[in-house]
Amino acid sequence: MADKLAGKVAVVTGGNSGIGLAIARRFVAENASVAIFGRNEKTLNAAASELGSDCFAVQGDAANHSDLQRLCEEANRRFGGIDILVANAGIFEFGRLAAVDKASFDRTSNVNFSGVFFTVQAAVPYLREGGSVIL
Template identity: 50%
Template sequence: METSQKLAGKVALITGGNSGIGLATAQRFVAEGAYVFITGRRQAELDAALQTLGGQAFAIQGDVSNLGDLDRVIATIREQKGTLDVLFANAGIAEFAPLEGVTEAQYDRQFDINVKGTFFTVQKALPLLPDGAAIVLMASIVGSKGYEANSVYSATKAAIRSLARTFTTDLKARRIRVNTISPGPIETPAFNAVLDTPEKMAAFKAQMVSGVPLGRMGDADEIAKAVVFLASDDSSYVAGVELFVDGGTAQV
């Protein structure tokens, strides 16, 4: 992995860093010189991720929708490093259902993890963030497009894009840059588990790819490289934006 140490000496937190885009970004961050804390709900996946990441990473089991877990994550970072230069609020879930089939539990679960979890991850990290720190929020093209059976998930991602704007103004006195990353269809374990049979997944992927001008799915490392840009001084005059990494899907 070619790198240029863009995050040398930085301390980073990636929520949902145990698989998919979060893990790919953690690998990039470590390669760029950062010490990385990752969180996830499943200990076995965290343990496997640490085997991949090596000695420049530390895993903390926790659920971002649980404020007690978030307090424990921040306390651990404070004890071990005392500061936090980069926050990638990545943890999230997606559940799809037609409008008439959405349950209250599905609604609550997605808003609790995706929106409440993102909001309070940022709020609770603020005391550790120095002036000039970088925050990246995980949104999605679904916040801008009206896909069928996506109503609740899409609404959570539109909310996250809004948070990047308001956080930017709330934190302007501290020069903390807050930006959003919005992926298109990306090959990840979570994406590949959306439907229950390989045949359904193949048809779903074909449908998604048909709407991508570049004609293919993206991979997690392509998102990770964009997050490195937003986390590093390469984007020192970028604040409040939504960076689409989607093969053109939401752009044309």
């Protein structure tokens, strides 16, 4: 069962921690090549080091279209396409509903909604036939 994803390429946003890192670990365990994406350079580098030589990291922000484009272009350049895209990056600011201001709402929406849409848009040109997108 450890070779279920051999020869496949997975891209995981938010792959530097939490659920995204757990997903990336599973893909690596199944012998996929993995690109992880996240904002925090320290946790991103630690995750890439843990995941091993068939993984690389791209630092960026899911709210930034050019960062997402760079991620997908780099995955294509290194691995020749994308088989699995996991749009996992997300943020949440804890607080009272009445205290949420427009800037905080916009920041959250730019990552959690727009970021997901533009992650998929950036990946579409590189998705191989039969590829999967997981939102």
